[in-house]
Amino acid sequence: MEQTPQNRRKIPKRVAQAVISSLKGGVVPRIGLPYITVGRSSEIEALLRDVEIIGEGGASFRFIVGRYGSGKSFLLQTIRNNVMEKGFVVMDADLSPERRLQGTRGQGLATYRELIGNLATKTKPEGGALTLVLERWIGAVQNTVTESDGIEPGDAAFQEAVEKRIRDVIKSLSEMVHGFDFARLITLYYRAFLADDDETRDMVIRWFRGEYATRTEARRDLGVNAIITDDDWYDYLKLFAMFFRLAGYRGMLIFIDELVNIYKIPQSIARNNNYEKILTMYNDTLQGKAQYLGILMSGTPQCVEDTRRGIYSYEALRSRLQEGKFSREGTRDLLSPVIRLEPLSSEEMMVLCEKLSDMHAFLYGYERTIDTPDLVTFIRIEYGRIGSDTHITPREVIRDFIELLDIVYQHPQTDVTALLESDEFSYARSDDAGNDEAGDEFADFIL
DSSP: OOOOTTTGGGSOHHHHHHHHHHHHTTSOOSSOGGGTOOSOHHHHHHHHHHHHHHHTTOEEEEEEEOOTTSSHHHHHHHHHHHHHHTTOEEEEEEOBTTBOSSOSSSHHHHHHHHHHHTOBBTTBTTSOOHHHHHHHHHHHHHHHHHHHHOOOTTSTTHHHHHHHHHHHHHHHHHTSTTHHHHHHHHHHHHHHHHTTOHHHHHHHHHHHTTOOOOHHHHHHHHSOSOOOOTTTHHHHHHHHHHHHHHTTOOOEEEEEEOTHHHHTOSOHHHHHHHHHHHHHHHHHHHHTSSOSEEEEEEEOHHHHHOTTTSGGGSHHHHHHHSOOSSOBTTBOOTTSSEEEOOOOOHHHHHHHHHHHHHHHHHHHTOOOOOOHHHHHHHHHHHHTBTTHHHHOOHHHHHHHHHHHHHHHHHOTTOOHHHHHHSHHHHTTBOOOHHHHHHHHHHHHHHO
């Protein structure tokens, strides 16, 4: 979306503030991404093609691989926001030392709890949407009984008719692993909803969030003999994906970032247990054991490709994920399980900086003072630094640029050209002929 003085003011100030503040802090904003998205069109197209397959009952698993600050999280958030608009439920979590896919101290269950806590829909994109989804489903079933069967909520037969439709809808869940208890809890939630029994509803939600520690406690409160554990939490995600489809959504996508935290696990047995969990999830999506489910995981090249500690150290995964003989830079296979992010070009960064200039000026209520020649100079210096061809990332360029915008805004008398050419900013410029030549080509492209 091109930013112009005419359309930039359509951006709500709260969105502009969130975008600028997040990017300055080095994190990806949850909202406002369409206003600043540049590049990655091929990757986005490939992932959205997966989304259509998921909506038709299929499943998908992809790895997004790129260096720190290269735009992995940005891409995940872009897809997350896009699929919510298309009617999907989303969950996301960042792995950490306390959150893994498998662990001996409940780290896998901690990841499940994070995913459920971040469950989001179009109408509740910030997360915490589990109760909303359940109650929307109940309302939809009640409306169906009223419209199709002609039974009004006050009729004696209304509750029985609703429960019959609920049983019909969730019957397919009972055939899945752990599906019987899952379906029973859905029915229990409906009855508690109908009776305004907040205590029972809260207990069912606690169970779905994985907060019951023992089966004895779950049996006493809810009459079920199962709880969600570190070993079987993924089975319940598959149940949720099917249930959300039955509840009127198109499917579910799971986003898991920071795979490097598995790579950092010092014990090889613990690492391999996590890789085994990834293999299970990967095989399920490819073999048709999961439906209406998409999984995207992201990490650095090292945590994926290192044959000593990374995902490729687990032979069963390496043989499935390693690229063939024909993929290379410029001719990537975007249909493969692993999508490697190439750096944004200087031209794409130029477009992004221009959008940020417009957004910053609108947010703080001033006429934009950084013009196209200033942007050209900024990008040439950033991409002319020593090692920029292999080490520069969008995160670093964006943070530098927002700092420049802040300084110019707070000190209007600042000579932008002089500031850009100062030693403080351009101290690391390379005199290397190759980088100078690249900068000249960029200037020719822009001007």
